[in-house]
Amino acid sequence: MPDGAPAGGAREQGFFDDHPRFLETSSTSAGVRRLNLRHRALVEANRDVLDGARVLDIASHDGRWSLAALEAGAAHVTGIEARPELVAHAEQTLATYGARQGSYRFVTGDVFAVLADADLDVDVIQCFGFLYHTLRYPEFFSLLRRLEPRHLLMDTRVANVSGRIIQVLVNESTRQAHAAADDYTEGTKTLVGWPSPGALRLMLRTYGFRVEDTYDWEAVGRTVGTKLVGRYQRGERVTWRCRWDGVTAGSADDDVLDDDVLDDEGVDDA
Ligand SMILES: C[S@@+](CC[C@H](N)C(=O)[O-])C[C@H]1O[C@@H](n2cnc3c(N)ncnc32)[C@H](O)[C@@H]1O
Secondary structure (H helix, E strand, C coil): CCCCCCCCCCCCCCHHHHCHHHHCCCCCCCCHHHHHHHHHHHCHHHHHHHCCCEEEEECCCCCHHHHHHHHCCCCEEEEEECCHHHHHHHHHHHHHCCCCCCCEEEEECCHHHHHHHCCCCCCEEEEECCHHHCCCHHHHHHHHHHCCCCEEEEEEECCCCCCCCEEEEEEECCCCCCCCCCCCCECCEEEEEEECHHHHHHHHHHCCEEEEEECCHHHHHHHHCHHHHHHHHCCCEEEEEEEECCCCCCCCCCCCHHHHCCCCCCCCCC
């Protein structure tokens, strides 16, 4: 019977049943059923690329996806997380669950500041639950591209609209799940965005990332019901596997971007 089966039915166990500390070290979407379903989509479905990989876990939170990557066969994980209490939880939890010393490292700090300084060898980047906590996309993707990863695993909220649109919102840095304060935070408010799928694809492509697989959340929703995965099922959240092919925007063999380059001929009010 699937995870999230109706009350009364036995629920299938998953990664977070085996690692219940994570249910206590976070107040951010820490329901066991949804976390187990995300584990299948984010980690199980990517075992082949995680196996033996050096992984960068962006916004590593309490280490939930760092440990999951190690247990899926990753050789090493570096987590970056701004909130020191979450990093402390991550270190304690990975040690408690017997993750091999030397196979992980957590860096406390703002993702942008850490990546600008870091010298990392990375095969796979996990970007789970972060992209909608920033509006600094060109900076972010150019920092990722510099690492020349093989794969980028992306799980993010999106604006479910057609076209290439970014919906602008404000995050409140006093909330654990929201953007941590960065150089552009005003008081406790940080401007963030939800890109539409079209906008996200174009940004990824511009920096050399091709979407090679989109996780089928609709099928999951049909099995477990919409309550657990409603945002995914409604297309308000996506889980994509991207490959970095190193083809930068505008190079001769890049046909995808040609259609997307703005043609401002005839526009006279610029
Ligand atoms: C919604 S949670 C996602 C947690 C986890 N990655 C997941 O997908 O389940 C967002 C995380 O991003 C972290 N965060 C937000 N802005 C950050 C920044 N600029 N630098 C580093 N971490 C940040 C938050 O502290 C929080 O742990």
